[in-house]
Amino acid sequence: MLLVLLISLSGYSQSQFTREIAVHREEYKAEFLKSAKSPLKKKDLQYLRFFEPDSTYRVEATVLRTPDAQPFELPTYDGQKKMYVQYAVLAFQLNGKSIQLSIYRSLQLARLPQYRDYLFLPFKDLTNGRETYGGGRYMDLRLGDIKEGKLILDFNKAYNPYCAYSDGYACPIPPRENHLAVRIPAGEKNYELRRGRPRG
Template identity: 55%
Template sequence: MRYWFVLLMGLLTTASVAQSPFADQLAKHRETYKKDLLATAGGPLTEAGDLSYVQFYAPDSTYRVTATVQRIEKAEPFDMPTYNGNTRPHVAYATLSFMLHGKPQQLTLYRNLNVIRIPEYRDYLFLPFKDATSGTETYGGGRYMDLRTGDIQHGQVTLDFNKAYNPYCAFKDGYPCPIPPKTNTLQIPVKAGEKTFAKDH
């Protein structure tokens, strides 16, 4: 009996060690993200205590998937509505097709035509989405993910939903946060990344 217990503990320890680099890397990413929320001029948080209300799902590597990238040629620029009533010029860049928990999914990747004029963001790609958790466990206005053109290799890109984050509108009203297009709504729950901000605003 003890042999099986020791063997089981060994397997669990091995699994824990195998997952720790992923969890450690994500923890560092989230700490940097929270610091930026507080330090960015004009950002939504001004008090250090507010960081305690920034919540995340536990790290889950099953939400880190490989997507096939299909470039959208000759896409027409359009004005993406924002939650404060304004618009932001975007253009569809590519269609991302992937499997998430055994179900085929598809999202559209965009370029913000204002942002890419800034030299350090000229390769920036924008992925806004909603899912079955939006409005309950996560912000009802959807969440975002950031990518770079260089992340796409051989027609594929890694999507890590553990890094999905809230727009500024989730923390404070009045920001021009793009509204995820209806076509970027996943019908399944994405229990990864940032949760709803736990402080009323």
Template identity: 55%
Template sequence: MLQNLSLFAVFACLCLLPLSSRGQADAAYAKTIRKHRKHYKQEFLEDERAPLNRKGVKKLRFYAPDTSYRVTATFERTTDAESFDMPTYSGITKPYVKFGTATFQLKDTTLQLAVYQSLRLIRMPQYRDYLFIPFKDDTNSVETYGGGRYMDITKSAIQDGRLTIDFNKAYNPWCAYSDGYNCPIPPLENHLPVLIEAGELDYQKR
């Protein structure tokens, strides 16, 4: 009987190990996202053009970190892409070029996002590697900003035709906080027909 109990205890521990490992990985990931968001908030306080002061930054809200919204995508470079003017909510346009397309699975749904490069920022050495992913999804105007959200990646993040897209790092354009900013409108091809319950929530101005 004791031998059977010992075997049962060993078996139970072995069954718990994967769960424990996943829990540790999730906790480590959540810590990484909290650090990312702390840096994100600090950037508002360091940029004199930013629409939020210290009091406003304290009202920023986010979904809880969720590893299911961190996905690996295959990436296809767009060849011979022509530049185009991306509209903004202020009415002006900004020059971009389509850099490529990311294809990924999110909760059993195959989705695509276009990745863009700013032709203005490419002339600045510190932003030469910068790529831009504006998108909309079914949380807009419900839990998140109606004008969509943004993600940033770098060219160096694309390795062997693959890249990681982390919706937990999705953030609001400055237009979500105040008028007077030239925020790009996510192109129709980046309107996702799903709920992206990750990243920054809508800003409560009151």
């Protein structure tokens, strides 16, 4: 209740927040129809499920840069490896707990002009394998999201990797440093297949 009040006082109401998340999710669904590599067709989008928008899981994080981090191979669920480098550590409070998560840059994507400012946050939490996909979830960020050493981290925008919908995709496995010992009941849930069983 206090967080909702603070958001309201800052000019960002709960209704605005709910609308923002609704728009984001419609845009997210539309992206599946634009990619030739998409695992989902239009008829499949009805099976996407999400937690109700919850502003508790929209937090301000302090960005702790790690400029000396060395590139490393991040394994994927199909056995490949991709080169990433840690860009920073995000430090924030969530439900009274101090939490840290690492954000990364893909060395492959960084060579493409449209992805030079792209930051990647893969994570696991205690909802995995139950309410959410067992392999973890992702969040996308941009360098421009960082302002004066701070960044708004909204878990309501956490999404499933393509591996949650179909086999054969090179989905990065969240590093152990991003395995959270808390539940994050926000963002995308397990994908409901037509036969009624969740995947993952």
